[in-house]
Amino acid sequence: MDKIQLYNVVPEIFAHRENLDSDIWHKEFCFEQGRSYLIKAASGTGKSSLCSYLYGQRGDYRGNILFNDENIATFDIDRWCEIRQREISVLFQDLKLFGELTALENIEIKNNITHHKSIKDVESLFEELGIGDKIHSRIDRMSFGQQQRVAFIRALCQPCSFFLLDEPISHLDDKNSDTMRDILLRESKQLGAAIIATSIGKHMNIEYDLCLNL
Amino acid sequence: MPKSIILIWQLLRKHISIFELAIFFVANLIGMTVILSGVQLYSDIKPILMGDKSLIGSDYLVITHRVERVGLNSKSFSNEEIEALQQMECVKSVGGFVASQFEVDGSIMFNGRKLSTMLFFESVPDEFIDVEVDTWHFEEGDTTIPIILPRNYLNLYNFGFSNTQNLPQITEDMIKSVTLGLHISGGSRADNYNGYIVGFSDRINTILVPYSFISWANSHYANVESKAPTRLILEVSNPSEPMLTSHFKEHNYELENKPSESSKALFILKVCIAIIICIGVIFCALSLIILTLSIYLLLQKNVDKLENLMLIGYTPKRVAMPYKVMTLILNLSIFAISLLLIYIAEGYYMGYLSNIAGYTLSSSPTTAIVTGVIFTALVVAFNFYIINRKIKDISSKHD
Numbered sequence: 007m008d009k010i011q012l013y014n015v016v017p018e019i020f021a022h023r024e025n026l027d028s029d030i031w032h033k034e035f036c037f038e039q040g041r042s043y044l045i046k047a048a049s050g051t052g053k054s055s056l057c058s059y060l061y062g063q064r065g066d067y068r069g070n071i072l073f074n075d076e077n078i079a080t081f082d083i084d085r086w087c088e089i090r091q092r093e094i095s096v097l098f099q100d101l102k103l104f105g106e107l108t109a110l111e112n113i114e115i116k117n118n119i120t121h122h123k124s125i126k127d128v129e130s131l132f133e134e135l136g137i138g139d140k141i142h143s144r145i146d147r148m149s150f151g152q153q154q155r156v157a158f159i160r161a162l163c164q165p166c167s168f169f170l171l172d173e174p175i176s177h178l179d180d181k182n183s184d185t186m187r188d189i190l191l192r193e194s195k196q197l198g199a200a201i202i203a204t205s206i207g208k209h210m211n212i213e214y215d216l217c218l219n220l
Numbered sequence: 221m222p223k224s225i226i227l228i229w230q231l232l233r234k235h236i237s238i239f240e241l242a243i244f245f246v247a248n249l250i251g252m253t254v255i256l257s258g259v260q261l262y263s264d265i266k267p268i269l270m271g272d273k274s275l276i277g278s279d280y281l282v283i284t285h286r287v288e289r290v291g292l293n294s295k296s297f298s299n300e301e302i303e304a305l306q307q308m309e310c311v312k313s314v315g316g317f318v319a320s321q322f323e324v325d326g327s328i329m330f331n332g333r334k335l336s337t338m339l340f341f342e343s344v345p346d347e348f349i350d351v352e353v354d355t356w357h358f359e360e361g362d363t364t365i366p367i368i369l370p371r372n373y374l375n376l377y378n379f380g381f382s383n384t385q386n387l388p389q390i391t392e393d394m395i396k397s398v399t400l401g402l403h404i405s406g407g408s409r410a411d412n413y414n415g416y417i418v419g420f421s422d423r424i425n426t427i428l429v430p431y432s433f434i435s436w437a438n439s440h441y442a443n444v445e446s447k448a449p450t451r452l453i454l455e456v457s458n459p460s461e462p463m464l465t466s467h468f469k470e471h472n473y474e475l476e477n478k479p480s481e482s483s484k485a486l487f488i489l490k491v492c493i494a495i496i497i498c499i500g501v502i503f504c505a506l507s508l509i510i511l512t513l514s515i516y517l518l519l520q521k522n523v524d525k526l527e528n529l530m531l532i533g534y535t536p537k538r539v540a541m542p543y544k545v546m547t548l549i550l551n552l553s554i555f556a557i558s559l560l561l562i563y564i565a566e567g568y569y570m571g572y573l574s575n576i577a578g579y580t581l582s583s584s585p586t587t588a589i590v591t592g593v594i595f596t597a598l599v600v601a602f603n604f605y606i607i608n609r610k611i612k613d614i615s616s617k618h619d
Contacts, residue, residue, distance in 0.1 A: 104231055115228070
């Protein structure tokens with residue numbers, strides 16, 4: 007997959023709102039593989055909605071979203087599962103980790119279906135992100151910042167053409183944020199994947215190809 | 221793959237209620253055992269009551285025209301009458317009795333004495349005969365003729381004649397080893413044959429020879445085609461069917477054999493078994509409702525996890541797998557335990573039944589196995605359907 011096209015897309019609840027001042031809503035826009043995008047948004051402008059639409063989690067929008075000219079409204083659950091395994095890797099704002107499993111099990115549950123990373127790769131990612139000692143801790147015993155890094159590692163456990171990161175560093179300090187950026191740039195370069203990151207203020211220190219206001 | 225199942229299982233098993241599953245397990249086990257023992261018992265008892273001729277119970281009736289005046293030849297059945305009977309819904313098939321049109325002298329050497337008597341033969345098509353013997357056939361040129369006697373002839377001899385005449389009682393096997401000298405004559409021909417009793421019939425009250433013999437001999441000795449039958453044998457699904465009774469009355473037919481005791485017993489047995497099976501089905505239906513609710517509840521409690529799994533790329537098929545494995549294991553163990561119980565029970569009651577029947581009955585829970593396999597497959601398919609549907613519900617929320 008090399009492009010995500012948006013035609014006149016707007017969340018259902020904004021449909022009747024006039025004078026939407028947005029670079030995306032009600033516009034024609036195309037995310038392309040290999041580039042990086044920062045979507046800046048104030049709360050309540052539909053940032054997480056956009057992510058849910060692109061990830062097939064929700065469909066309450068008007069307009070058309072196309073992946074490689076194919077309307078995503080026609081995709082069934084199996085197609086979405088395929089996309090979620092191979093095309094779009096997502097870091098959810100609410101992480102969607104399993105609290106009763108350990109950090110490593112949370113990674114394995116994803117990696118078991120993609121077989122993308124070796125256990126050694128995973129361990130070194132934990133080390134790099136400064137949570138090497140937490141690898142066997144239960145997720146619900148970890149801080150949100152630590153959980154955010156686990157969810158990030160999980161997002162790396164699959165091939166993809168687009169990284170979709172919903173407020174990826176909201177709970178990270180600058181040092182960890184930079185480490186995450188380094189890893190992200192390394193991985194996206196390897197895969198030739200695009201980066202679409204959202205932010206309500208703090209954002210990763212990347213030279214984005216395009217900054218958009220939602 | 222197995223590792224990933226273990227991990228999801230670890231994740232999803234959390235809300236499984238052992239209590240609910242235990243209720244399902246016990247209820248379904250009872251239901252399944254009741255149903256399977258019902259069909260097994262039926263298939264075990266049936267051969268004793270009717271000789272396992274056909275799978276669905278049927279009964280045989282012999283009818284004649286009512287004798288109205290002494291001295292007249294009894295009236296035969298016309299083709300139209302036979303056809304009318306054949307067209308009735310409860311009549312499965314109709315066969316005519318064909319009588320011999322030639323003279324038969326039978327003789328037997330017994331205790332040094334030659335007993336001799338005039339005989340007659342009759343025949344019905346083979347499918348109406350309740351005795352199964354390999355030697356039941358005759359071809360032109362054969363010098364031996366197989367014969368089937370009514371069992372009550374033997375009883376008559378053993379319990380009536382032999383007692384009063386100081387003759388020894390005889391067994392079926394003894395009679396089967398005796399050769400009967402038969403002198404058959406008619407027209408200008410006469411020949412000698414050897415007759416062998418090959419079996420005893422409970423159903424047909426006449427001296428039976430193979431159909432092929434009668435039709436050949438009638439044209440050979442009496443130079444006549446076999447006459448229209450004066451007696452008919454009917455295979456019916458239910459001998460006490462009112463339509464049948466009124467038809468007989470209307471046409472002045474007489475029933476020669478009242479429905480036998482064993483057919484009444486068989487009917488009662490069928491009713492009992494049907495009740496047992498109904499109870500089993502009710503149990504199973506209840507247990508299925510419990511399992512269905514339990515699965516729904518379980519999936520509902522895990523709805524967030526299932527959603528999340530599908531959001532990180534798990535297909536509905538994959539998330540359904542642990543639940544399917546669980547129900548499969550449950551149902552297969554129910555089947556296995558149920559079968560074991562029936563096997564043990566059968567071991568007990570077959571000994572008892574063999575005593576009643578007077579011969580050893582082979583016990584094999586084949587009927588129970590076949591029914592159980594079908595039943596388990598249906599239950600598992602139903603469970604899978606429920607799981608698939610619920611997971612589809614969860615997944616389609618996002619489409």
